[in-house]
Amino acid sequence: xxxxxxxxxxxxxxxSAGSLSAxxxxxxMSPAMATKHVDALEARLGVKLFHRSTRRxxxxxxxxxxxxxxxxxxxxxxxxxxxxxxLRTRASxxxxxxxxxxxxxxxxxxxxxxxxxxxxxxxxxxGLSDAQLDLxxxxxxxxxxxxxxxxxxxxxxxxxxxxxxxxxxxxYLAQRGAPRRVAELAQHNCLSYTLSAMQGSQSWAxxxxxxxxxxxxxxxxxxxxxxxxxxAVGGQGIIYQPHFIxxxxxxxxxxxxxxxxxxxxxxxxxxxxxxxxxxxxxKVRVMIDYLAEQFASSPP
Numbered sequence: 001x002x003x004x005x006x007x008x009x010x011x012x013x014x015x016s017a018g019s020l021s022a023x024x025x026x027x028x029m030s031p032a033m034a035t036k037h038v039d040a041l042e043a044r045l046g047v048k049l050f051h052r053s054t055r056r057x058x059x060x061x062x063x064x065x066x067x068x069x070x071x072x073x074x075x076x077x078x079x080x081x082x083x084x085x086x087l088r089t090r091a092s093x094x095x096x097x098x099x100x101x102x103x104x105x106x107x108x109x110x111x112x113x114x115x116x117x118x119x120x121x122x123x124x125x126x127g128l129s130d131a132q133l134d135l136x137x138x139x140x141x142x143x144x145x146x147x148x149x150x151x152x153x154x155x156x157x158x159x160x161x162x163x164x165x166x167x168x169x170x171x172y173l174a175q176r177g178a179p180r181r182v183a184e185l186a187q188h189n190c191l192s193y194t195l196s197a198m199q200g201s202q203s204w205a206x207x208x209x210x211x212x213x214x215x216x217x218x219x220x221x222x223x224x225x226x227x228x229x230x231x232a233v234g235g236q237g238i239i240y241q242p243h244f245i246x247x248x249x250x251x252x253x254x255x256x257x258x259x260x261x262x263x264x265x266x267x268x269x270x271x272x273x274x275x276x277x278x279x280x281x282x283k284v285r286v287m288i289d290y291l292a293e294q295f296a297s298s299p300p
Contacts, residue, residue: 004041004044006027006037007037007038007040008073008074009027009074010023010027010034010038011037011038011041011063011066011070012070012074013026013027014034014038014057015057015059015063015067016153017137018056018057018137019057020034020035020038020057021034022136022137022138025139026136026139038050045062045066047060047062047063047066048062048063049062049063049066050063075277078279079279090121090282091119091121091122091281091282091283091285091286092121092122092282092283093121093122093123093281094122094123094125095122095123095141095142095283095284095287096125096127096139096141096142097124097125097126097140097141097142097143097144097287098127098129098133098135098138098142098143099126099127099128099143099144100129100144100145100146101130101224102130102224102225102226102244102245103144103146103244103270103300104144105128106244106300107244107295108126108291111290111291111294112124112126115287115290118286119283119286122283122286122287124287127140130224132195135154135273135274136275141275141281141283141284141287142272142273142274142284142288143272143273143274144159144270144271144272144273145270145271146162146242146267146268146269146271147196148268153276154274154276155273155274156271156272157272157274157292158269159269159270159271159272159291159295160269160270160296160300161267161269161299162242162243162244162267162270163242163264164241164243164264164265164266164267165240165241165242165243165246165264166239166258166260166264167238167239167246167249167250167255167256167257167258168232168237168238168239168256168258169232169233169235169255169256170253171235172189172235172236172237176188176189178256178258179258179260180261181260182206182214182260182261182262183214184260185204185214185215186214186215186216188216188217188238189218189220189236189237189238190204190216190237190239190240191219191222191232191236191237191238191239192204192216192220192240193221193224193225193228193240193241194221194222194223202217203215204216204240205265206262206263206264206265207262207263207265208263208266209266214262219236219237220236220237225241225245228241228245229241229245229246232255233249233254233255238258240264242267243300270295272288272291272292274288
């Protein structure tokens with residue numbers, strides 16, 4: 001007979017992710033086993049919990065009511081199990097951490113060796129991508145996100161801040177002159193980052209809230225900040241990037257920061273996000289605390 005508590009966990013995770021396969025990945029079981037758990041629940045309760053389609057699961061009325069009950073009950077069961085068996089007191093197992101590509105390569109990857117020395121029973125899978133991947137459906141334990149956070153059930157802890165800067169190489173400014181007003185950007189070669197709403201091939205956002213859209217033109221679009229940095233250092237044009245991308249080039253004199261007549265957009269904070277568990281596993285807690293400690297002592 002299948003375990004009822006495991007079935008409830010599969011059901012809650014599937015309801016959150018909209019997918020039995022995503023629930024199975026998160027709970028380290030096969031999709032077939034996850035399906036069996038939900039089938040057993042439905043048979044025991046005598047009701048259908050999900051409307052099933054090829055694209056996404058959706059809750060029935062009975063499923064919605066049962067989800068509310070499970071979300072009240074499961075945290076207490078899990079806390080009791082953890083306290084009784086000390087399952088959550090030792091950091092161990094696979095920890096999947098998703099971070100933006102350039103930021104992760106610069107500031108997170110160098111921190112992993114020390115983390116591994118402190119927590120040798122934790123295996124870290126570091127995923128570097130500028131795509132906004134979904135934590136739950138992707139099976140990630142943690143994600144670092146930069147900028148304003150969208151509304152979501154995820155929990156967040158702030159790690160720091162990073163300002164946006166407008167920069168160009170001395171050779172470019174010597175040839176083209178330095179713009180003094182945002183309106184003058186239309187006469188310059190502006191190199192744009194394609195994965196941000198604040199930038200585009202036709203306009204950039206200024207003002208603290210991004211309320212000012214300024215027309216721009218340029219001959220390079222890229223989905224990675226380091227690619228734009230290399231082009232700007234080479235004298236190709238102006239870039240609009242976070243300090244963590246351009247800071248070292250500014251310090252070396254390879255780029256010059258530009259100050260125009262409108263403020264740059266407020267980028268927002270650097271946060272670590274994690275699923276809304278009442279008591280996250282020890283491996284998650286120690287990584288969150290470690291990142292907060294490291295960024296407090298050495299901000300990006």
